[in-house]
Amino acid sequence: MRLRTALLLVMGVVLAACGSNATAARTASPTATPATTVAQPTAIPLSISESTYGRLVARTAPGAGCTVEVHVGAPKFGDVPPATLDRTADASGTLTVTYPAPALPKQTARYVVACGTGRADADFPIAGYPIAPQxxxxxxxxxxxxxxxxxxxxxxxxxxxxxxxxxxxxxxxxxxxxxxxxxxxxxxxxxxxxxxxxxxxxxxxxxxxxxxxxxxxxxxxxxxxxxxxxxxxxxxxxxxxxxxxxxxxxxxxxxxxxxxxxxxxxxxxxxxxxxxxxxxxxxxxxxxxxxxxxxxxxxxxxxxxxxxxxxxxxxxxxxRNACIDSKNALVAQLTTLKGQLASAKAALDATDASLTAMSQQIKALEAQYPNGMPPDVYTTYTALIDRYNATVATERAQVASYNALLDQSNGVVDQVNRLLC
Missing domain, CATH: 3.40.390 (Collagenase (Catalytic Domain))
Incomplete structure (x- = not known):
C-alpha cells in the first residue's frame, strides 16, 4: 500500500512539473484550435392519429420515409398480415397505410412506426372470428x-x-x-x-x-x-x-x-x-x-x-336456374302428353271393346246358321262385318296416333333425363 501511495505521489510531481514547463514556454506554442462540434440530427415529429386493423394514419414530416411494423399473434391455421410495410408520407406530412387484414383470433395487436428518428407505437383491437360473410x-x-x-x-x-x-x-x-x-x-x-x-x-x-x-x-x-x-x-x-x-x-x-x-x-x-x-x-x-x-x-x-x-x-x-326452367317446361309437356295418352288409351279400349262385341255377334250368327243364313239375317251379318272392318281401320289409326304420342312422350322423357338438375 505504501509503494502504491509513493508512486501516486511521484506521478503527481511529474504532472506538476509538466504543467510548469508548459507555462514557461507558453509564448512559443502554436495557436490552440477549438474542438469540432458534431451536429445533432433533428428529431422528426411523428404521432399516430388512427390505428385500426388494416389501416393506420400518422402525422410526420412531409415526404418522410417510414416503416410500419404490424405485431399480431399468429393463429394455428391461416395467414397473417404483412409484418412490415414501407411507406412515404405525402406532401402534407400525412402517412396513410392500408393493407390486407385477414381474419385472426380476437386479440390486441400493436403498430410500431419509425419515420427517420421519429418513433411511435399504438395498440389496436382485432375483433376475431367469425369471418364476415358479406x-x-x-x-x-x-x-x-x-x-x-x-x-x-x-x-x-x-x-x-x-x-x-x-x-x-x-x-x-x-x-x-x-x-x-x-x-x-x-x-x-x-x-x-x-x-x-x-x-x-x-x-x-x-x-x-x-x-x-x-x-x-x-x-x-x-x-x-x-x-x-x-x-x-x-x-x-x-x-x-x-x-x-x-x-x-x-x-x-x-x-x-x-x-x-x-x-x-x-x-x-x-x-x-x-x-x-x-x-x-x-x-x-x-x-x-x-x-x-x-x-x-x-x-x-x-x-x-x-x-x-x-x-x-x-x-x-x-x-332462376336455366336447367330447372327447362326441366319444368319439359315436365309440363309430359303432363299434357300423359293426359293425351290417357284419352287415347281410353278411346282404344272403347274401340277394342266394340270390336270384341261385334266379333262375338258375327261368330254367334255363323254358329246359328252353319248351312246358310236367311236373306234378312245375311244382310244384318254383312253389315256387321262392314262395321267391324271399319272399326278395325279406326283402331289402327288410333294405335298409330297413340304410338306417335308415346314416341313424343319418350322423347321428352329422354330430354329430362339428360338434364343435370
Missing part, C-alpha cells in the same frame, strides 16, 4: 404430393395428380361466380393468389373426404380438399360443389338443429329450391343424384336455413 378472401394452395401437412393423415396418391390439377383449374375459374349464385348474391368470395387471405383452401393429392378443420384454442380454420373420396374420383363440377359445402362450414351449422359434426340434424326442403338443390348444401350425407346419363350431381345452392346460419336475415328468392 365479403371475404380465399387462397387456393396446392400441396406437393408428398408434403407433410399438419392436420392431414390421408396417404398421398400420385395417381390423382391429373385429377387434382383439373379440379384446381376449375375451382380457380368458377368458385367466385358459383359462390355468388349459391348465396343468392348475399356474399362474395375474392380469390387471391398470394397471402394473406381470410381462409386458405389446401388441395391435397390424396383420397378421403374433404373437410374444414377448426382449432378450438383460437378458432382459426383451414379447408382441406381432396380430388377423390373413399369411393371414387370426383368430377370437376362436384369438386366445386364440395368446396362450396366446406366454405359453408365457416358459419354452419351450430345450435339445437345441428348435429355434432356441424351439419343439419334433419334435412328440410326449401320450397324455393328444386331438384338436387332442394335441401340446400349443409346436410350430411349430402344427397346427390346419379342421372340416367351416368353423371352424378350434388347440390350447389344454399337453402334459406343455410343462409340464415351465416347471419343473413333478408333472404331473396334464388336466381
Amino acid at each position: 365479403h371475404f378472401t380465399a387462397r387456393i394452395r396446392v400441396a406437393a404430393v408428398n408434403e407433410q401437412i399438419d392436420g392431414v393423415t390421408a396417404r398421398p396418391d400420385p395417381s390423382l395428380v391429373a385429377a387434382r390439377d383439373r379440379d384446381v383449374d376449375t375451382l380457380a375459374r368458377t368458385l367466385a361466380a358459383e359462390w355468388a349464385t349459391a348465396t343468392r348474391g348475399l356474399s362474395t368470395v375474392e380469390l387471391v393468389s398470394s397471402a394473406p387471405a381470410d381462409i386458405v383452401i389446401t388441395v391435397v393429392t390424396a383420397r378421403t373426404n374433404s373437410y374444414l378443420s377448426r382449432w378450438s384454442a383460437d378458432g382459426s380454420m383451414a379447408i382441406f380438399l381432396f380430388p377423390a373420396d373413399d369411393g371414387a374420383t370426383l368430377s370437376a363440377d362436384n369438386f366445386v360443389a364440395v368446396a362450396l359445402h366446406e366454405l359453408g362450414h365457416i358459419w354452419c351449422c351450430f345450435g339445437p338443429d345441428a348435429s355434432p359434426d356441424g351439419h343439419w340434424a334433419q334435412a328440410i326442403a326449401d320450397p324455393l329450391l328444386q331438384g338436387v338443390d332442394r335441401f340446400g348444401l349443409m346436410n350430411h350425407p349430402v344427397s346427390c343424384i346419379v342421372f340416367a346419363v351416368g353423371v352424378e350431381s350434388c347440390p350447389n345452392r344454399f337453402s334459406e336455413r343455410d343462409l340464415r346460419s351465416m347471419g343473413f336475415t333478408q333472404i331473396p328468392a334464388p336466381p
Whole structure:
C-alpha cells in the first residue's frame, strides 16, 4: 500500500512539473484550435392519429420515409398480415397505410412506426372470428404430393395428380361466380393468389373426404380438399360443389338443429329450391343424384336455413336456374302428353271393346246358321262385318296416333333425363 501511495505521489510531481514547463514556454506554442462540434440530427415529429386493423394514419414530416411494423399473434391455421410495410408520407406530412387484414383470433395487436428518428407505437383491437360473410378472401394452395401437412393423415396418391390439377383449374375459374349464385348474391368470395387471405383452401393429392378443420384454442380454420373420396374420383363440377359445402362450414351449422359434426340434424326442403338443390348444401350425407346419363350431381345452392346460419336475415328468392326452367317446361309437356295418352288409351279400349262385341255377334250368327243364313239375317251379318272392318281401320289409326304420342312422350322423357338438375 505504501509503494502504491509513493508512486501516486511521484506521478503527481511529474504532472506538476509538466504543467510548469508548459507555462514557461507558453509564448512559443502554436495557436490552440477549438474542438469540432458534431451536429445533432433533428428529431422528426411523428404521432399516430388512427390505428385500426388494416389501416393506420400518422402525422410526420412531409415526404418522410417510414416503416410500419404490424405485431399480431399468429393463429394455428391461416395467414397473417404483412409484418412490415414501407411507406412515404405525402406532401402534407400525412402517412396513410392500408393493407390486407385477414381474419385472426380476437386479440390486441400493436403498430410500431419509425419515420427517420421519429418513433411511435399504438395498440389496436382485432375483433376475431367469425369471418364476415358479406365479403371475404380465399387462397387456393396446392400441396406437393408428398408434403407433410399438419392436420392431414390421408396417404398421398400420385395417381390423382391429373385429377387434382383439373379440379384446381376449375375451382380457380368458377368458385367466385358459383359462390355468388349459391348465396343468392348475399356474399362474395375474392380469390387471391398470394397471402394473406381470410381462409386458405389446401388441395391435397390424396383420397378421403374433404373437410374444414377448426382449432378450438383460437378458432382459426383451414379447408382441406381432396380430388377423390373413399369411393371414387370426383368430377370437376362436384369438386366445386364440395368446396362450396366446406366454405359453408365457416358459419354452419351450430345450435339445437345441428348435429355434432356441424351439419343439419334433419334435412328440410326449401320450397324455393328444386331438384338436387332442394335441401340446400349443409346436410350430411349430402344427397346427390346419379342421372340416367351416368353423371352424378350434388347440390350447389344454399337453402334459406343455410343462409340464415351465416347471419343473413333478408333472404331473396334464388336466381332462376336455366336447367330447372327447362326441366319444368319439359315436365309440363309430359303432363299434357300423359293426359293425351290417357284419352287415347281410353278411346282404344272403347274401340277394342266394340270390336270384341261385334266379333262375338258375327261368330254367334255363323254358329246359328252353319248351312246358310236367311236373306234378312245375311244382310244384318254383312253389315256387321262392314262395321267391324271399319272399326278395325279406326283402331289402327288410333294405335298409330297413340304410338306417335308415346314416341313424343319418350322423347321428352329422354330430354329430362339428360338434364343435370
